[in-house]
Amino acid sequence: MASGFRWRSWISSRSSGERKALAQKIKLSTIADALGVSTATVSLALRDSPLVAGNTRDRIKEHARAIGYIYNRRAASLRTSRSGIVGVVVHDIMNPFFAEILRSIESELDRSRQTFILSNHYDQLEKQRTFIDTLLQLGADGVIMSPAIGTPPEDIFMAEENGLPAVLIARTVEGADVPVFRGDDAYGTGLATNHLISLGHKRIAMVGGTDQTSTGRDRYQGYVNAMEAAGLEVRPSWRIAGPRTKQAGFEAAGQFLALKDKPTAACCWNDLVAIGLMNGIARAGLVPGIDISVTGYDDLEEAAIATPALTTVWNGQREVGRRAASALLDKLNGQMVRPSQELIKPELHVRQSTGKPVERA
Amino acid sequence: MASGFRWRSWISSRSSGERKALAQKIKLSTIADALGVSTATVSLALRDSPLVAGNTRDRIKEHARAIGYIYNRRAASLRTSRSGIVGVVVHDIMNPFFAEILRSIESELDRSRQTFILSNHYDQLEKQRTFIDTLLQLGADGVIMSPAIGTPPEDIFMAEENGLPAVLIARTVEGADVPVFRGDDAYGTGLATNHLISLGHKRIAMVGGTDQTSTGRDRYQGYVNAMEAAGLEVRPSWRIAGPRTKQAGFEAAGQFLALKDKPTAACCWNDLVAIGLMNGIARAGLVPGIDISVTGYDDLEEAAIATPALTTVWNGQREVGRRAASALLDKLNGQMVRPSQELIKPELHVRQSTGKPVERA
DNA sequence: GGCCGCGTTTAAATTGTTTAGATCACGATC
DNA sequence: GATCGTGATCTAAACAATTTAAACGCGGCC
Numbered sequence: 012m013a014s015g016f017r018w019r020s021w022i023s024s025r026s027s028g029e030r031k032a033l034a035q036k037i038k039l040s041t042i043a044d045a046l047g048v049s050t051a052t053v054s055l056a057l058r059d060s061p062l063v064a065g066n067t068r069d070r071i072k073e074h075a076r077a078i079g080y081i082y083n084r085r086a087a088s089l090r091t092s093r094s095g096i097v098g099v100v101v102h103d104i105m106n107p108f109f110a111e112i113l114r115s116i117e118s119e120l121d122r123s124r125q126t127f128i129l130s131n132h133y134d135q136l137e138k139q140r141t142f143i144d145t146l147l148q149l150g151a152d153g154v155i156m157s158p159a160i161g162t163p164p165e166d167i168f169m170a171e172e173n174g175l176p177a178v179l180i181a182r183t184v185e186g187a188d189v190p191v192f193r194g195d196d197a198y199g200t201g202l203a204t205n206h207l208i209s210l211g212h213k214r215i216a217m218v219g220g221t222d223q224t225s226t227g228r229d230r231y232q233g234y235v236n237a238m239e240a241a242g243l244e245v246r247p248s249w250r251i252a253g254p255r256t257k258q259a260g261f262e263a264a265g266q267f268l269a270l271k272d273k274p275t276a277a278c279c280w281n282d283l284v285a286i287g288l289m290n291g292i293a294r295a296g297l298v299p300g301i302d303i304s305v306t307g308y309d310d311l312e313e314a315a316i317a318t319p320a321l322t323t324v325w326n327g328q329r330e331v332g333r334r335a336a337s338a339l340l341d342k343l344n345g346q347m348v349r350p351s352q353e354l355i356k357p358e359l360h361v362r363q364s365t366g367k368p369v370e371r372a
Numbered sequence: 373m374a375s376g377f378r379w380r381s382w383i384s385s386r387s388s389g390e391r392k393a394l395a396q397k398i399k400l401s402t403i404a405d406a407l408g409v410s411t412a413t414v415s416l417a418l419r420d421s422p423l424v425a426g427n428t429r430d431r432i433k434e435h436a437r438a439i440g441y442i443y444n445r446r447a448a449s450l451r452t453s454r455s456g457i458v459g460v461v462v463h464d465i466m467n468p469f470f471a472e473i474l475r476s477i478e479s480e481l482d483r484s485r486q487t488f489i490l491s492n493h494y495d496q497l498e499k500q501r502t503f504i505d506t507l508l509q510l511g512a513d514g515v516i517m518s519p520a521i522g523t524p525p526e527d528i529f530m531a532e533e534n535g536l537p538a539v540l541i542a543r544t545v546e547g548a549d550v551p552v553f554r555g556d557d558a559y560g561t562g563l564a565t566n567h568l569i570s571l572g573h574k575r576i577a578m579v580g581g582t583d584q585t586s587t588g589r590d591r592y593q594g595y596v597n598a599m600e601a602a603g604l605e606v607r608p609s610w611r612i613a614g615p616r617t618k619q620a621g622f623e624a625a626g627q628f629l630a631l632k633d634k635p636t637a638a639c640c641w642n643d644l645v646a647i648g649l650m651n652g653i654a655r656a657g658l659v660p661g662i663d664i665s666v667t668g669y670d671d672l673e674e675a676a677i678a679t680p681a682l683t684t685v686w687n688g689q690r691e692v693g694r695r696a697a698s699a700l701l702d703k704l705n706g707q708m709v710r711p712s713q714e715l716i717k718p719e720l721h722v723r724q725s726t727g728k729p730v731e732r733a
Numbered sequence: 734g735g736c737c738g739c740g741t742t743t744a745a746a747t748t749g750t751t752t753a754g755a756t757c758a759c760g761a762t763c
Numbered sequence: 764g765a766t767c768g769t770g771a772t773c774t775a776a777a778c779a780a781t782t783t784a785a786a787c788g789c790g791g792c793c
Contacts, residue, residue, distance in 0.1 A: 038748060049774045054749060064772060081534060084509040085446045086748035089779045110466040126506050129490045145487050148445040261677040293679045316622040318654045399780055410742045425740060447780030450747045
């Protein structure tokens with residue numbers, strides 16, 4: 012009795028499959044039978060193989076179109092080991108920094124008819140692993156990833172070992188033997204910091220982000236290098252770490268304004284933090300760009316329309332996405348892609364959020 | 373000679389598949405052979421079927437884990453007609469309005485082990501069709517879509533006919549026989565408009581968005597109804613249509629400020645437009661929330677930290693995503709889901725971007 | 734001796750790709 | 764005129780990894 016029940020419940024989820032099987036009945040053999048040729052010929056014809064005569068091919072393609080044949084990629088990939096799927100994992104799809112990267116990846120992959128599956132890992136290693144596992148199960152052709160904090164090189168090695176070639180964007184993983192595409196972060200924050208220094212600022216804080224990632228360390232290093240090169244003091248309390256969001260920047264304003272020997276400028280982790288910080292500063296009754304100078308990073312579209320317009324560092328997102336996708340495609344097609352670290356040179360875009368320092372009593 | 377060349381180029385893309393086939397060699401039969409059981413037993417054991425004895429199952433699972441077996445979903449789905457993939461199409465992934473919807477869809481689908489593929493259609497019908505076609509080829513189990521402008525009901529009918537059940541979010545398609553989940557837009561803009569009216573505003577513009585979608589018509593209608601109910605004039609020139617982005621809101625500021633009998637308040641299509649508009653107003657030297665009242669729509673996280681904090685209409689995004697995903701899952705499992713239109717009741721969140729009107733000479 | 738239940742196995746099925754070989758027409762060669 | 768070679772088309776059959784319906788072996792039971 013009990014076992015009878017378990018049996019039923021176990022097979023209960025069939026209905027959808029049945030429904031689908033019922034609907035999806037047009038296959039290669041349907042076409043083959045209708046035209047009196049073999050399925051092999053149909054398969055070859057639909058893929059424009061030179062092995063089949065021009066007019067046979069035309070007849071087949073026309074008939075396939077007419078009866079609404081739908082190509083079954085699963086069946087095909089079972090044989091070919093290529094699924095036409097590429098995985099993309101980033102911290103958070105919604106972070107506008109990734110917007111442009113994703114767009115350029117999308118357009119690059121479109122060209123070679125690869126579909127992509129997107130996922131966030133929210134910097135949780137477990138989520139990232141689950142996703143990679145899913146990609147392996149689906150037989151994905153490759154993965155482009157911005158690795159989660161703490162990703163061990165073994166994870167990437169394992170993926171490659173199981174036929175899932177990887178390329179990294181935005182962050183690097185020490186010891187992983189794959190191509191990495193990202194901006195030159197140290198150089199970039201150096202640009203921003205030097206800009207502030209040249210305006211006359213001497214007390215400059217660095218707001219937002221963490222030092223747990225390669226990006227984090229590089230950005231902080233660029234700031235430190237610039238400060239030291241100018242003979243300026245770097246105080247630990249001037250490093251206000253935190254999430255990379257507007258909300259975090261907004262909340263950091265309180266901490267920033269309460270600092271002893273209050274800095275006159277903030278070099279922010281990214282545009283989101285910078286905009287949040289400016290909002291927080293404005294809320295406190297000060298005027299960002301006049302009372303406090305603020306720089307961002309990434310040059311999001313939003314930076315130009317913020318109030319005041321944000322001085323920021325353009326990070327080459329388009330390039331990162333395009334090159335990463337292109338390198339992955341090369342890998343898929345069996346070309347040897349050497350695991351280099353491509354650093355894209357950032358550029359400073361000066362706007363109204365930075366100015367000469369105003370000293371108050 | 374020429375034909376020889378074409379031949380070569382045609383078969384040239386095999387290398388990756390070969391590489392993968394080489395790496396991926398552990399399959400059901402590998403385990404079966406090692407333990408001296410049949411592949412059927414292994415298949416059943418791994419899926420915790422009651423048809424296989426407890427200790428056999430444990431041995432099989434342990435061995436599978438030890439040698440790093442990877443489940444091949446393509447092979448399985450060929451047989452079962454279920455792929456574990458759900459498609460999600462929206463206008464633009466990067467629009468933060470969809471952020472919360474996507475997050476709740478993600479967490480709902482996670483629970484039943486469905487992977488989802490995301491895509492933008494940027495309101496281009498052709499892109500949407502290509503994506504649906506890809507889903508059909510991959511044997512996706514279903515699709516959640518915010519339909520592109522101009523989507524004919526036949527497109528949705530065709531998908532369902534081919535075994536791809538659909539549910540709609542955010543927008544409806546007249547004549548499509550599927551469930552739709554969205555906010556009550558007319559009611560929502562009514563809330564915002566009435567709030568402005570109750571503060572004493574008489575000249576209120578509506579900024580952003582288009583009237584080509586069901587959402588657009590509903591939102592405009594809610595605004596018009598509220599105005600008329602209060603006996604206020606609705607001028608065509610006060611309807612400043614446009615894209616639904618910050619950039620568009622920013623640019624609309626010029627047009628808004630140049631209006632004859634300049635309105636004292638703007639009821640904006642969404643938070644992005646509202647924030648852009650406020651930035652534009654601030655850039656022109658006026659103070660949003662004092663000189664001009666502005667309302668948004670969606671209640672993005674950002675609304676609360678904008679300067680000034682934005683009065684806006686909460687749209688129940690979480691609910692939309694959760695219910696849509698849940699309805700789709702029901703459909704997949706063969707339950708009859710009636711094609712109802714679920715309207716989620718919006719709520720007004722009053723902040724500092726609205727106040728009593730200031731009349732200037 | 735037939736039937737039952739249990740655990741397992743066998744064989745068929747899912748759909749498209751690939752490869753070795755079949756077929757045919759046509760000219761050239763002996 | 765028969766044989767052979769050749770190139771162009773096409774086909775039969777093997778193959779990919781899994782699921783599942785049906786069958787099987789084996790005690791125990793009536």
